[in-house]
Amino acid sequence: MAFESFTDFLDMGGHGLYVWLCYGLGLVTILLSLVLPVQQGKSIKQDLRRRLRREEGSA
Amino acid sequence: MAVKWLPRWFFQLASPRWCYQFIGKLIPWFAAISITLVVAGSIWGLAFAPADYQQGNSFRIIYLHVPAAILAQSFYMLMAIAGAIGLIWKMKVADMVAKSVAPIGASLAVLALLTGAIWGKPTWGSWWVWDARLTSMLVLLFLYLGVIALNSAIESETTAAQATAVLALVGLVNIPIIKYSVEWWNTLHQPATFKLTEKPAMPAEMWMPLLVMVIGFYTIFGLALMLRLRNEILVRERRASWVKELLSVKA
Numbered sequence: 001m002a003f004e005s006f007t008d009f010l011d012m013g014g015h016g017l018y019v020w021l022c023y024g025l026g027l028v029t030i031l032l033s034l035v036l037p038v039q040q041g042k043s044i045k046q047d048l049r050r051r052l053r054r055e056e057g058s059a
Numbered sequence: 060m061a062v063k064w065l066p067r068w069f070f071q072l073a074s075p076r077w078c079y080q081f082i083g084k085l086i087p088w089f090a091a092i093s094i095t096l097v098v099a100g101s102i103w104g105l106a107f108a109p110a111d112y113q114q115g116n117s118f119r120i121i122y123l124h125v126p127a128a129i130l131a132q133s134f135y136m137l138m139a140i141a142g143a144i145g146l147i148w149k150m151k152v153a154d155m156v157a158k159s160v161a162p163i164g165a166s167l168a169v170l171a172l173l174t175g176a177i178w179g180k181p182t183w184g185s186w187w188v189w190d191a192r193l194t195s196m197l198v199l200l201f202l203y204l205g206v207i208a209l210n211s212a213i214e215s216e217t218t219a220a221q222a223t224a225v226l227a228l229v230g231l232v233n234i235p236i237i238k239y240s241v242e243w244w245n246t247l248h249q250p251a252t253f254k255l256t257e258k259p260a261m262p263a264e265m266w267m268p269l270l271v272m273v274i275g276f277y278t279i280f281g282l283a284l285m286l287r288l289r290n291e292i293l294v295r296e297r298r299a300s301w302v303k304e305l306l307s308v309k310a
Contacts, residue, residue, distance in 0.1 A: 002109055009106060012116035015181050019119050022174045023101065026123040029170045030097070030279060033163055037286035044293050049306050051297075 073150050075292045076301045082285045089282040096275030103268035111265075120178040122269055125252060126276035128171035131199060132234055134164035134280070138206065139231045142224025154220035155295065157227065158210055159287035163280055165203035172196055183247050191240035192248040195233055202230040216295065 003009040012019045071077045104122030111118035138160045145153035175193065176186045187193065206223045213219035241250050252259055252266060253273075259266040296302045 002107060012119070013110065015115060015117035018117055018177050018181050019105075022120045022123050022177050023105070025170060025173055025177075026127070029127075029166055033166060033280060033283040034286065037283060037290055041286065041290045041293070044290055045306060048293065048297055048302070052303055052306055 073148075073152055075152055075155075075296050076299070078152050079289055079292045079296075082289055086282065086285055089278055089285065093275055093278035093282050096271055097279055100268050100271035100275050104272060108265050108268050109262070114182055117178060117181045120174055121252070122272045124171060124174040124178055125269060126273045127167050127174060128196065129273055130276050130280055131164055131167040131171050131196075132237060133277075134160050134167065134284075135199060135202070135227070136231070136234060138164060139224075139227040142220070142227045145220050146224045151295070152292070154216070154224075155288055155291040156284075157220065157224060159291050160284055161203055161206045161210065161223075163283050163287070165200060165207060167280065168196065168200040168203055172200065179247075188247055190246045190248060191244040192237065192246055195237040195240050198233050199230075199237065202226070202233065205230075 010016055010020075071081075100122060105119055108119065108122075110116050138157050141153045141157040141160070144150050145157060172193075175196075179188070180186050206226055209223050209226060210219050213222055238251075240246065241248050252261060252269060261269075293302060
């Protein structure tokens with residue numbers, strides 16, 4: 001462990017704001033890059049299924 | 060004429076259906092491995108790696124900044140190579156890879172630039188300098204944005220793929236400029252941590268978490284690419300019978 005206490009860890013030797021801001025941005029980037037395509041995939045499948053049902057209905 | 064020296068899986072990858080199913084099998088493995096690596100690498104880098112003797116604890120930004128910058132460049136090369144394969148062999152899956160990787164690469168370029176700016180403030184005393192490394196990274200972001208804009212501006216999928224492939228290939232010239240910018244010009248930016256020919260200038264307890272994070276980033280954003288690629292395959296193959304079967308079975 002490079003820190004004496006948890007407060008030390010949060011403070012990052014006075015650079016806490018910079019370090020945690022970066023890691024926050026990193027977390028947001030990772031989450032968005034995974035969640036967005038999953039949601040998009042769901043709506044694509046829904047949309048295609050609806051279209052498929054309409055085609056079968058009219059045939 | 061069949062190309063004999065290429066392995067069979069290379070041609071199987073060209074089939075959207077095979078690709079969709081194969082990626083589907085890889086996704087759970089990539090999810091488990093990538094999340095483990097990124098969580099472990101972050102904790103290691105944030106809490107256990109020793110502080111830098113000059114930069115103190117702000118240097119811990121390296122564990123995000125370097126992987127993001129490496130990935131932004133690797134994904135750009137992937138986009139250009141996939142685009143070239145699509146141009147030369149008319150491989151649809153390659154075009155889809157090139158299209159799917161662009162938004163991920165762009166977000167990684169943004170992450171590299173933002174973490175760099177936040178790291179620059181306490182280290183150089185400035186958020187931004189018009190230095191060769193920073194400027195060439197900004198050009199990389201603009202190239203990504205150009206590819207994304209071109210993709211959405213052209214209606215025909217084939218024409219859009221051809222146009223973006225040419226743009227991506229021309230922009231490839233920027234990659235060696237980014238790499239050598241810290242050697243060719245006077246710069247504030249520090250040189251590369253990892254070199255193929257030399258040992259890292261940092262002690263092992265500093266570069267090992269960085270290596271874990273780089274591999275973690277490759278796998279986690281590889282996962283993001285797989286998810287996007289599968290969506291792209293579904294949309295473009297929506298009229299194929301296998302997609303209709305797939306959707307009606309699971310309904």
